[in-house]
Amino acid sequence: xxxxxxxxxxxxxxxxxxxxxxxxxxxxxxxxxxxxxxxxxxxxxxxxxxxxxxxxxxxxxxxxxxxxxxxxxxxxxxxxxxxxxxxxxxxxxxxxxxxxxxxxxxxxxxxxx
Amino acid sequence: xxxxxxxxxxxxxxxxxxxxxxxxxxxxxxxxxxxxxxxxxxxxxxxxxxxxxxxxxxxxxxxxxxxxxxxxxxxxxxxxxxxxxxxxxxxxxxxxxxxxxxxxxxxxxxxxxxxx
Numbered sequence: 001x002x003x004x005x006x007x008x009x010x011x012x013x014x015x016x017x018x019x020x021x022x023x024x025x026x027x028x029x030x031x032x033x034x035x036x037x038x039x040x041x042x043x044x045x046x047x048x049x050x051x052x053x054x055x056x057x058x059x060x061x062x063x064x065x066x067x068x069x070x071x072x073x074x075x076x077x078x079x080x081x082x083x084x085x086x087x088x089x090x091x092x093x094x095x096x097x098x099x100x101x102x103x104x105x106x107x108x109x110x111x112x113x
Numbered sequence: 114x115x116x117x118x119x120x121x122x123x124x125x126x127x128x129x130x131x132x133x134x135x136x137x138x139x140x141x142x143x144x145x146x147x148x149x150x151x152x153x154x155x156x157x158x159x160x161x162x163x164x165x166x167x168x169x170x171x172x173x174x175x176x177x178x179x180x181x182x183x184x185x186x187x188x189x190x191x192x193x194x195x196x197x198x199x200x201x202x203x204x205x206x207x208x209x210x211x212x213x214x215x216x217x218x219x220x221x222x223x224x225x226x227x228x229x
Contacts, residue, residue, distance in 0.1 A: 031215060043157070043203065045216040056216060091156060101147060102217060106156040
């Protein structure tokens with residue numbers, strides 16, 4: 001069964017550094033998403049992406065964040081200058097259309113020190 | 114505002130007994146409702162969804178959920194719990210207010226513990 005993959009599984013970085021989280025969505029999916037889950041808190045939407053552009057973003061997704069689909073398979077989330085409060089589990093998801101369920105990757109745990 | 118509430122932080126049930134994990138929602142218009150499960154150190158796995166049609170939907174691993182429009186609820190149920198069902202369960206609703214808005218709005222999660 002096809003699945004969403006994410007790398008790395010765990011990233012440790014120093015405050016102020018740039019990080020890139022990588023995701024490979026399911027190949028025939030058209031819509032892509034990033035969510036994050038701070039430890040002990042609810043899952044929060046960050047951004048959705050369709051047709052090579054952002055279709056929606058939350059208030060969390062400020063100028064420090066960007067997304068890119070550099071080729072036909074990868075979908076990346078970049079944080080330009082990490083802050084301590086960016087420490088969280090970041091989930092990538094994809095689906096075929098908006099009525100269908102979103103399939104999630106295993107997540108990348110980002111620790112900012 | 115669109116929101117999802119899972120009133121119980123934790124549910125404990127004995128193996129073999131029926132289980133219910135509660136979810137209520139507040140959205141404008143017709144909701145798309147989902148249940149996901151998260152096992153320790155794993156991602157979110159889709160269990161089931163309600164889009165339209167029959168109010169009782171069946172999903173993976175023997176789970177089912179009943180959409181109740183009058184009570185704005187979408188409780189997750191299973192007739193006979195297994196120890197392996199112990200995990201964190203999330204209810205989510207898709208925001209269908211306008212345009213290309215497809216984000217999922219999440220409840221806080223309910224930790225299910227099934228005791229042998």
